[in-house]
Amino acid sequence: MTKLTELTLCEARDGLVKKQFSAKELTQTHLQKMEETRSLNAYITETPEVALKMAAASDEKLAKNEELRPLEGLPIGIKDLFCTKNIRTTAASKILDGYKPLYESTVTQNLWDAGAVLLGKLNLDEFAMGSSNLTSAYGPVVSPWKIKGDNRQFVPGGSSGGSVAAVAVGSALATTGTDTGGSIRQPAAFSGIVGLKPTYGRCSRYGIVAFASSLDQAGPLTKDVRDAALMLKIMAGYDPKDATSVNIPVPDYEKMLSGNIKNLKVGIPKEYRVEGLNPEIENLWSQGIEWLKNAGAEIQEISLPHTKYALPTYYILAPAEASSNLARYDGVRFGLRTSGKTLDELYELTRAEGFGREVKRRIMIGTYVLSAGYYDAYYLKAQKIRRLIRQDFEEAFKKVDVILTPTTPTAAFAIGEEPKDPVTMYMNDVLTVPANLAGIPGISIPASFTEEGLPLGLQILGPTFEEARILNVGYVLEQAAQFKEKALKLRTSI
Amino acid sequence: MNEKNHYIQGKTGPWEVVIGLEVHAQITSKVKLFSGASAAFGGDPNTQVSFIDAGFPGMLPVINRFCVEQAIKTGLGLNAQINKTSIFDRKNYFYADLPQGYQISQFLCPIIGKGYLDIELEDGTVRRINITRLHLEQDAGKSIHDQHPSKSYIDFNRAGVALMEIVSEPDIRSIEEAQAYIKKLRGLLRYLGTCDGNMEQGSLRADINISLRRPGADFGTRAEIKNVNSVRFMGQAINYEIQRQMDILENGGQVDQETRLFDAAKGITRSMRSKEDAHDYRYFPDPDLPPLVLTDEEIEHIRVTLPELPDAKKTRFINDYNLSPYDAGVLSSELETVTYFETALESLKHQNEKSIKLLANWMIGELFAALNKDSLSIEESKVSPQLLADLINFIYDETISGRLAKDIFAEMWETGEKPDKIINAKGLVQVSDEDTIAAAVDKILSENQDKVSEYLSGKDKLLGFFVGQVMKMMQGKGNPAVINKILLKKLKS
Numbered sequence: 010m011t012k013l014t015e016l017t018l019c020e021a022r023d024g025l026v027k028k029q030f031s032a033k034e035l036t037q038t039h040l041q042k043m044e045e046t047r048s049l050n051a052y053i054t055e056t057p058e059v060a061l062k063m064a065a066a067s068d069e070k071l072a073k074n075e076e077l078r079p080l081e082g083l084p085i086g087i088k089d090l091f092c093t094k095n096i097r098t099t100a101a102s103k104i105l106d107g108y109k110p111l112y113e114s115t116v117t118q119n120l121w122d123a124g125a126v127l128l129g130k131l132n133l134d135e136f137a138m139g140s141s142n143l144t145s146a147y148g149p150v151v152s153p154w155k156i157k158g159d160n161r162q163f164v165p166g167g168s169s170g171g172s173v174a175a176v177a178v179g180s181a182l183a184t185t186g187t188d189t190g191g192s193i194r195q196p197a198a199f200s201g202i203v204g205l206k207p208t209y210g211r212c213s214r215y216g217i218v219a220f221a222s223s224l225d226q227a228g229p230l231t232k233d234v235r236d237a238a239l240m241l242k243i244m245a246g247y248d249p250k251d252a253t254s255v256n257i258p259v260p261d262y263e264k265m266l267s268g269n270i271k272n273l274k275v276g277i278p279k280e281y282r283v284e285g286l287n288p289e290i291e292n293l294w295s296q297g298i299e300w301l302k303n304a305g306a307e308i309q310e311i312s313l314p315h316t317k318y319a320l321p322t323y324y325i326l327a328p329a330e331a332s333s334n335l336a337r338y339d340g341v342r343f344g345l346r347t348s349g350k351t352l353d354e355l356y357e358l359t360r361a362e363g364f365g366r367e368v369k370r371r372i373m374i375g376t377y378v379l380s381a382g383y384y385d386a387y388y389l390k391a392q393k394i395r396r397l398i399r400q401d402f403e404e405a406f407k408k409v410d411v412i413l414t415p416t417t418p419t420a421a422f423a424i425g426e427e428p429k430d431p432v433t434m435y436m437n438d439v440l441t442v443p444a445n446l447a448g449i450p451g452i453s454i455p456a457s458f459t460e461e462g463l464p465l466g467l468q469i470l471g472p473t474f475e476e477a478r479i480l481n482v483g484y485v486l487e488q489a490a491q492f493k494e495k496a497l498k499l500r501t502s503i
Numbered sequence: 504m505n506e507k508n509h510y511i512q513g514k515t516g517p518w519e520v521v522i523g524l525e526v527h528a529q530i531t532s533k534v535k536l537f538s539g540a541s542a543a544f545g546g547d548p549n550t551q552v553s554f555i556d557a558g559f560p561g562m563l564p565v566i567n568r569f570c571v572e573q574a575i576k577t578g579l580g581l582n583a584q585i586n587k588t589s590i591f592d593r594k595n596y597f598y599a600d601l602p603q604g605y606q607i608s609q610f611l612c613p614i615i616g617k618g619y620l621d622i623e624l625e626d627g628t629v630r631r632i633n634i635t636r637l638h639l640e641q642d643a644g645k646s647i648h649d650q651h652p653s654k655s656y657i658d659f660n661r662a663g664v665a666l667m668e669i670v671s672e673p674d675i676r677s678i679e680e681a682q683a684y685i686k687k688l689r690g691l692l693r694y695l696g697t698c699d700g701n702m703e704q705g706s707l708r709a710d711i712n713i714s715l716r717r718p719g720a721d722f723g724t725r726a727e728i729k730n731v732n733s734v735r736f737m738g739q740a741i742n743y744e745i746q747r748q749m750d751i752l753e754n755g756g757q758v759d760q761e762t763r764l765f766d767a768a769k770g771i772t773r774s775m776r777s778k779e780d781a782h783d784y785r786y787f788p789d790p791d792l793p794p795l796v797l798t799d800e801e802i803e804h805i806r807v808t809l810p811e812l813p814d815a816k817k818t819r820f821i822n823d824y825n826l827s828p829y830d831a832g833v834l835s836s837e838l839e840t841v842t843y844f845e846t847a848l849e850s851l852k853h854q855n856e857k858s859i860k861l862l863a864n865w866m867i868g869e870l871f872a873a874l875n876k877d878s879l880s881i882e883e884s885k886v887s888p889q890l891l892a893d894l895i896n897f898i899y900d901e902t903i904s905g906r907l908a909k910d911i912f913a914e915m916w917e918t919g920e921k922p923d924k925i926i927n928a929k930g931l932v933q934v935s936d937e938d939t940i941a942a943a944v945d946k947i948l949s950e951n952q953d954k955v956s957e958y959l960s961g962k963d964k965l966l967g968f969f970v971g972q973v974m975k976m977m978q979g980k981g982n983p984a985v986i987n988k989i990l991l992k993k994l995k996s
Contacts, residue, residue: 110559214561217561250563251563252791333595336604
């Protein structure tokens with residue numbers, strides 16, 4: 010039998026139903042894996058007691074042969090940006106030192122209501138600001154991927170670095186992530202797993218520590234497309250507690266995975282052949298086009314003319330919102346407090362000590378672009394360009410059903426070899442941020458490897474609320490790419 | 504509109520005062536603007552705070568539609584434009600009692616646009632004060648600095664409570680106008696039920712923008728006096744500020760654009776922060792809240808449920824009841840007064856002009872005097888509207904004379920008794936029986952033969968003396984009209 014930690018979420022679900030193993034065994038195996046792989050630093054907080062209690066409750070239900078909940082007894086990990094009741098929630102920042110929320114985020118509540126088991130809270134870039142997981146106050150996450158004959162450690166990508174590492178290494182069946190500018194899709198591509206960013210408004214933001222409210226969206230990180238479909242069904246839904254969540258029924262994504270994309274129109278945006286695109290990735294893109302063509306899709310070149318403005322627009326809007334969202338971390342009501350002689354000193358000392366460099370940089374950029382005299386030139390202009398970018402996609406989706414692009418311009422880089430200037434670092438997000446600005450869904454599918462053997466991903470973008478469509482295209486790519494099989498070969502050869 | 508000049512005579516010539524008011528009115532609502540926490544006044548510190556109001560991580564605001572309706576109602580009452588799309592913005596600044604680090608307000612696109620309020624001055628002049636806008640915003644918490652020598656405490660009960668900020672144009676030209684405006688506005692809000700108008704509890708407070716200029720000149724530099732919370736203080740603050748600014752200007756100085764605080768104990772204003780220290784609030788649209796969109800149906804639904812408002816009531820009182828504009832104004836401007844008046848009116852046996860006029864006179868005369876004497880508000884009146892109406896009914900049908908009615912009212916006020924009980928117990932029913940009165944008249948005339956002669960020789964004024972004597976003899980119960988009639992008849996014969 011396959012090791013329990015190598016099962017997909019859906020395989021584990023079926024195994025539980027067939028009573029091939031218990032929820033307790035399944036959970037214990039994952040907890041054991043969590044211990045064995047602690048050096049990856051994927052988890053900030055491990056919750057084995059909670060996990061075993063939840064698993065025991067699921068086993069009781071399983072024993073009674075009651076109608077089972079969709080995720081009954083399935084152990085998962087949660088990005089430590091989701092507030093979990095009575096369980097430490099850090100956002101990987103020192104400023105939330107010792108913070109235990111007295112409320113549960115809607116997305117995690119949905120998961121527990123569906124029977125899922127909490128293994129622990131996963132590492133991330135501080136306040137989800139980063140593409141490498143290097144900015145976490147709890148230290149970087151190490152990717153489980155290695156290059157043959159090379160001792161270097163690689164980044165898992167970010168900001169959902171812990172979430173992808175845990176899925177990739179098998180210390181969780183699936184995990185949650187959040188994606189503000191690529192924080193689900195980029196690390197999924199770096200780590201060889203599936204990452205889905207839903208339409209803005211599809212999942213509730215209630216109880217998720219805010220980074221940039223108009224861009225943040227929760228989504229699943231999974232071993233395959235079917236698992237992503239299952240997870241999204243549970244995570245998504247209208248929430249009256251989030252005024253930006255949208256009241257549209259959630260379809261059964263898993264049932265909609267037909268694998269049939271005959272006559273589907275696939276757009277290839279010419280502007281995504283950006284500077285710095287790795288030739289290996291160019292090849293992968295061409296390969297992806299071939300795979301879809303072979304499956305019966307029609308390929309069409311399209312134009313998204315404002316693409317080149319997406320990154321600068323994003324790096325104005327996201328910090329602007331962040332600078333305001335992070336004002337509440339002031340040492341007055343919760344988290345870290347560094348006392349000062351005056352109120353201003355309390356703020357200054359607390360925030361100086363509590364926030365890391367990247368967070369401070371973004372707060373300062375955000376404060377600057379919102380300041381009197383600069384607002385029109387930066388924030389307002391960026392809002393206008395954001396509208397144009399959204400229109401680009403609206404126009405494109407009149408012609409094509411989905412858009413295919415690479416997820417990232419490069420593969421993962423080694424820890425210590427990361428770009429030293431922030432702007433180059435921000436280039437990691439160049440292919441993912443447009444979807445956030447437009448509010449459309451996107452999925453990254455592990456599709457190939459660099460010559461050295463590091464994973465690469467392809468991204469599929471769709472119109473708003475067409476998650477089922479991009480999942481189905483992802484499903485076709487997944488079958489064509491045979492990534493898992495190739496990965497297994499690679500791994501056994503290391 | 505009368506453009507009377509209100510110029511103030513300085514040492515160097517006349518000055519015109521220019522005032523604009525920003526009134527913060529707490530919306531009458533059980534819960535806060537963006538959370539389900541209670542908005543009641545007076546709870547123990549920090550007992551009415553949700554995680555949303557306290558700015559905890561991951562918490563999101565959701566607009567309370569009732570507060571939106573209250574704002575629309577107020578906008579309609581102010582004859583204002585209702586904006587079908589309005590936007591919530593974040594006003595960013597750091598303060599310990601501002602938990603989110605920003606206040607959710609409306610900056611560029613408020614829910615209510617231009618409107619106006621007509622105010623009436625003591626000399627009867629009506630002035631129209633234009634309203635610039637009304638917007639929705641959250642209140643902050645309260646910092647408490649006097650509980651500990653070195654620490655400050657914060658009470659978040661008020662944090663997130665819904666406010667309407669109502670901004671006037673700089674159309675106000677005197678203390679009297681400013682006070683008339685705030686009183687009129689307060690009355691309107693209370694009629695509408697959108698704000699309880701309680702200035703002591705801070706439900707209604709005003710920021711006063713004030714400047715001086717030479718008549719006909721451009722606006723001068725203004726100072727803003729923050730958070731003035733009574734009509735009297737408003738008068739004191741403006742008065743002090745006029746003198747202060749006039750002193751500066753007449754000595755060749757310049758008024759600083761600054762924010763000032765009113766010190767109620769000393770009756771002065773003092774500088775709080777200058778323009779240089781003004782915050783850069785970094786306003787931007789709140790990404791947690793989609794634009795607030797209203798439909799025509801929604802607005803119409805609220806329009807048809809609006810109560811009759813003070814100005815309409817006043818006009819109706821003048822037209823239908825033939826009340827004087829002054830009386831009609833007094834009876835209609837305050838919700839409690841009009842409620843009393845209309846409740847009493849319901850209990851009048853004869854709802855005709857004469858009876859209603861009697862009621863109006865009695866309210867403005869005896870009732871107000873009694874309330875004043877005991878420092879009571881009209882809701883605390885010791886004589887209920889129904890009982891006052893009963894008394895008016897007895898006066899109307901001449902069961903009792905107006906003179907006796909005053910004594911009966913005084914007794915009602917003291918004992919809370921019903922008027923018919925007092926009348927019966929004391930046998931105070933007016934006597935109109937002609938035989939009884941004729942007997943009394945005969946007696947008085949025979950006892951005062953000398954006066955009768957004087958009267959007959961032309962001293963007409965003595966009629967009053969005879970009436971008084973007859974009344975005295977009848978212990979005040981005689982019907983004055985009948986006494987008069989019989990006296991004249993007897994004196995003629």
